[in-house]
Amino acid sequence: MTVETSTWATKKGLAQMLKGGVIMDVVTAEHAKIAEDAGAVAVMALERVPADIRAAGGVARMSDPAMIQSIMDAVTIPVMAKARIGHFVEAQILEALGVDYIDESEVLTPADERNHIDKHAFKVPFVCGCRDLGEALRRISEGAAMIRTKGEAGTGNVVEAVHQLRDVLAEIRRLQGMREDELFVAAKELQAPYDLVRDVAVSGRLPVVNFVAGGISTPADAALVMQLGAEGVFVGSGIFKSEDPARMANAIVQATTHFDDPKILADVSRGLGAPMRGIAMEQLPESDRLAIRGW
C-alpha cells in the first residue's frame, strides 16, 4: 500500500471540506475559541485584523510563530495563516509550523512586486486572492488550491466583494459560450494558461473552491455573496470589530448555511448590536486599496 501525502486531491480537498462555512480572522487564542464555538470551519491567525492593519499603516508582515502556535493549540478546526505576496520564506516558516493552509495575502505588504510564491513547491496548500478570472487562474497555475475574491479588506463594505465575485462568474459564463477556437484568444486576454481556461469553459466553474473575502460584516452580506455563487466566506474585521463578536459570528455562520431562506435570515439578523463601522469606497484613496496588490 503506497501512501502519498500533500497531493493535489488532499490540498484541494481540505478547501472542499470548508465549503458552506465561515473562516474567521482571529488575533488571540481566546478569539479562536469564540470563533470555534460560534461554528467557524477554520480560523485565520494574524496579529491584527485588516481594519487595524489599515489604521496602523507601516509594513504588515507574517505573524509571530508563537502567536500562531498558541492558536493551533487552542482549537481543533484548521488554522490558516498569512504570508506576504512573494515572501516564500515566510511561507516556509508557516509550513514548518504545520499550519493547515497558507494565505498568500494582499492584506500584508507585498514582498515581491513581480512574482508570487511558487506554491507547487510546498507541501501545505495555499489560498490566494483574486479580483477577476485571469488573476484566479494565474494563482491556480502557480499552485493555489483554493481561491478567494479579495473584496476590500478592513472596510466593512461588501461592495468590492460583490463586484469581484460577479466579474469572476460573468467571465466564466462568457467562456462557456465560446467556440473552441476562441478560447486561445480568451486565454491571451485573461493572461492565463490555455489549459486552465479551457477547463473552466468546459466545467463552468473554477477548478478549485472559491470563497469570498473582504468587507463581509453582517449575516445579510454573507447570504448575499452565497446567493451570488460563493462557496463560503472569510470574515476578517467584521466579527471582532462588531459590538458583540460571539453573536455576530454565530449569526454569520447561520446565514451562510441558510443563505437562501429569508425567514431564517431575518431571524438570525435580529438584535446583533452594531456591526463594524465601515468605510465608503469614495473615502478610500487609491493608495490605501489593498485589492490592487497582486499581479
Place this chain on the structure above:
Amino acid sequence: MRIGVLAVQGAFAEHIATLATIGVEGVEVRLPSDLEDVSGLILPGGESTAQRRLIDRWGLREPILELARAGVPLFGTCAGMILLAGGITDGDPTVLPLLDIDVRRNAFGRQLDSFETELAVPMLGDRPVHAVFIRAPIVERVGPGVDVLARLDDGRIVAVRERNVVATAFHPELAGETRFHRLIATMAAEHDDPGEGSGRRPHPTRRTGMAR
C-alpha cells in the same frame, strides 16, 4: 428515490454529484422538513464541530435519529463518521450515536499528514478503493455488532457498517468512487420496498408499515 445529503456545511455538492453519476437524485438537507421523503441520508465531510452546532441549532438531531431507527440507511464520510460515532476519544460530545464505535478526531495529525492510498474493501469486490484521507478520524474501538469493512496496512480501522449505518474515515466522493453510493442506494431501495423474499407473504394490497 431521493437520497438526502446533510447540507448544513461541508462537501455536500460532491455527494450529490456522485449520486447523479449513478442516476440517483440527491437532495440538500438543512432543516427537518427537508427529510420528508428521503430514502437514505448521507452525512458529508466538513468540520464536525461546525456541523454539530448547526444540527443542534435547527433541530435535526431527533428527526435523523428517528429516520435511522426506522431502518433508513445512513452513510457518513469523515466528519460524517464522527457525527455517527457512539464515542469520541477527546471527549467531544457525540451527535448521532448510531454506531457502536469510538473514533479519534484528526487521528493522523494536521493537514500536512493528509494522504491518498489504495485500500482493500473486500465487501465491494477485488478492485481496491482509492481513498483520500483529509484530517481524517480513525476508529479506535468497535462493538460486537459492528462489521469492519476496511483497515489500513497497520490494522487501523477506517470503514465500518452496523445494520443500516455505514461510515468511512475517507472520501469516496473525492475520488470518483461510486460503489459506496451504490451500496447506500441499494440499501435505500430495499428499505423502501423489502420485496417478498424473506418468507413473509403479505397480501399484495396491504403493505402496511412500509415507507414507499
